[in-house]
Amino acid sequence: MAKSTAEETIIARGVRVEGDFKSQGAVLIEGEVAGNVQIAGDLRVGDESKIHADVVAQNAVVGGEVRGNIQVAGRLELLSSAKMIGDVTADVLSVQAGALVNGKITMDGREVKMPKVESSDDKE
Amino acid sequence: MYYYVYDEFVQDPKFERELSAIETRLTDLGIAGKIARLALFRDPKELIRDEIRKGAKTIVAIGNDLTLRKVIDAVADRDVVVGMIPFGKDNNVIADLIGMPGGVESCDVLSARILQELDLGMVNSRRFLHTVVMQNVSKVEIECDRDFTISPFRACEIVVRNLAMPEDDVRAADPTDGRLEVVVRVPQRSWFGAKKIATTVVPVKRAVIRSATNVAGAADGEAFEGNEFIFESLPRQVRVITGRARKF
Numbered sequence: 001m002a003k004s005t006a007e008e009t010i011i012a013r014g015v016r017v018e019g020d021f022k023s024q025g026a027v028l029i030e031g032e033v034a035g036n037v038q039i040a041g042d043l044r045v046g047d048e049s050k051i052h053a054d055v056v057a058q059n060a061v062v063g064g065e066v067r068g069n070i071q072v073a074g075r076l077e078l079l080s081s082a083k084m085i086g087d088v089t090a091d092v093l094s095v096q097a098g099a100l101v102n103g104k105i106t107m108d109g110r111e112v113k114m115p116k117v118e119s120s121d122d123k124e
Numbered sequence: 125m126y127y128y129v130y131d132e133f134v135q136d137p138k139f140e141r142e143l144s145a146i147e148t149r150l151t152d153l154g155i156a157g158k159i160a161r162l163a164l165f166r167d168p169k170e171l172i173r174d175e176i177r178k179g180a181k182t183i184v185a186i187g188n189d190l191t192l193r194k195v196i197d198a199v200a201d202r203d204v205v206v207g208m209i210p211f212g213k214d215n216n217v218i219a220d221l222i223g224m225p226g227g228v229e230s231c232d233v234l235s236a237r238i239l240q241e242l243d244l245g246m247v248n249s250r251r252f253l254h255t256v257v258m259q260n261v262s263k264v265e266i267e268c269d270r271d272f273t274i275s276p277f278r279a280c281e282i283v284v285r286n287l288a289m290p291e292d293d294v295r296a297a298d299p300t301d302g303r304l305e306v307v308v309r310v311p312q313r314s315w316f317g318a319k320k321i322a323t324t325v326v327p328v329k330r331a332v333i334r335s336a337t338n339v340a341g342a343a344d345g346e347a348f349e350g351n352e353f354i355f356e357s358l359p360r361q362v363r364v365i366t367g368r369a370r371k372f
Contacts, residue, residue: 008295012322014280014310019272031324035272 013048021053022115029064038115047081054086056115069103073112126150126157127180129172129195131187134211135161142227146186146209149231157182162194172198182207182365184234188215189254193344196244196362197251207234207365215345218254221287223367233367240370242299244361245286245343247353252343253299253362256284256355263336266306268328274308276324281309282333284355289371293323298372302359303327331355 008025011017016032023039030046035053037043043057049064056071063079069087070076076090080098087103089112095101128150134143150156158180160171172183172195183199184207185191192208199206209230210219216226222240224230245252262279284306287299297305308324333339333353340349 008325008327010323010325011274012308012310012324014277014312014322015308015324016275016277017272018275021272022269025327030322 011049013046027057040114040116045082047079056112058114071112073114125180126155126182126184127172127175128157128159128184128186128209129168129191130159130161131185131191131194131211132162132164134187134191139211142211143186145228146231149228150234153231153235155231155235157184162191168194169198173202176202176204181205184209187211189218189345190215192218193252193346196253200244200251200361205237205239205363205365209234217289218287218344221254221289221371222364223370225367225369234365236367238366238368239363240300240366241360242362242364243286243302244358245284245304246356246358247284247341247343248348248350250343250346250348251358251361252286254285254287254344255297256341256343256353258282258333258339258341258353261333261335261339264339265334266308267332267334268306268326269330274306274324274326276308276310278310280311283307283309284331286357287372293321294325296371300360300372301327302357303329304331304355304357306331306355328355329357 009023009027011029011031013030019035021033021035021037026041027039028044029049031049033051033053037053037055039057041058043060045062045064047063051066052068054068059074060072061077062082065083067085072090075092077094078084078096078099080096082099084101089106093107162168182205183195185195186209195206208219208224210216210224210226224233247256259281260279261282266274284304285297286304288297290296294307306326306328309321312320312322314320335351338349338351
């Protein structure tokens with residue numbers, strides 16, 4: 001059984017998430033996600049995860065596959081197992097040997113609009 | 125005014141001594157009150173609401189989690205305080221979570237009146253304080269906050285937590301954060317037969333669980349069935365007397 005982690009939201013292996021996935025806090029993704037990912041906190045993407053979505057996060061560490069554009073306000077770390085197919089925007093970028101990046105990398109200090117996660121009460 | 129709701133099983137002769145000691149201590153502390161004894165054909169909701177109309181301000185469940193659930197169902201939306209004196213060994217998780225010791229000591233905790241406003245969970249108009257557990261659920265889809273859906277690849281266990289202890293794979297659920305926690309445990313296949321569980325945890329305000337098959341679940345220990353369950357967090361719904369040893 002996996003030990004509990006610092007993340008308050010965990011998408012584990014064995015599930016698929018579809019739609020506009022939003023979170024105020026830190027998120028760990030180890031399963032499959034399709035749609036949009038908007039995270040006001042830090043994101044960690046596990047080695048075996050598959051994300052088919054545009055991703056916005058405060059900081060991110062990516063070890064799995066991301067097909068879509070990724071925008072990170074702070075630091076983006078691509079691990080050796082990472083496979084990025086899409087454009088990357090980050091303030092600080094770290095790429096380990098073996099990571100695959102297929103897309104445009106922008107590091108011009110432009111501000112990344114962080115998502116304002118709306119509660120379900122606001123939608124009533 | 126205190127109103128004590130004795131569950132049916134508490135009236136068993138084996139609890140007579142303990143009950144008598146508790147009643148004496150409550151009188152010593154000046155918090156003795158009217159007593160209602162639940163029985164098979166007595167509707168606890170009606171009984172408790174009638175007493176609230178007559179002026180009861182603190183309703184104390186004497187029994188276990190199921191007794192507390194009956195009281196919480198009855199006091200929803202009413203301006204009263206809920207307390208508990210735990211009895212018996214089965215179904216007594218909530219007492220531990222809210223820091224209520226067993227036996228006579230619980231009278232002192234009641235008397236100290238440390239109040240906490242807690243959220244409740246609601247599933248298909250059934251309120252719960254602790255958790256809803258659904259085991260071996262297959263062909264299921266969980267819609268979270270009307271934004272996204274979670275689809276487990278195989279049969280899994282789903283637990284919706286409002287107030288719960290930390291476990292190996294999940295942290296404690298806080299009943300004051302205005303959210304429920306959806307926990308999905310999916311068994312993973314492994315080469316050497318070792319059983320591995322992948323745990324998904326998503327905090328939500330609202331969730332809808334739909335299954336192609338009929339699913340059996342338990343809300344705070346009370347069984348129910350269905351194939352669509354609408355969950356909602358009801359923030360600050362109930363004022364509960366808690367002990368210093370509470371787990372949140």
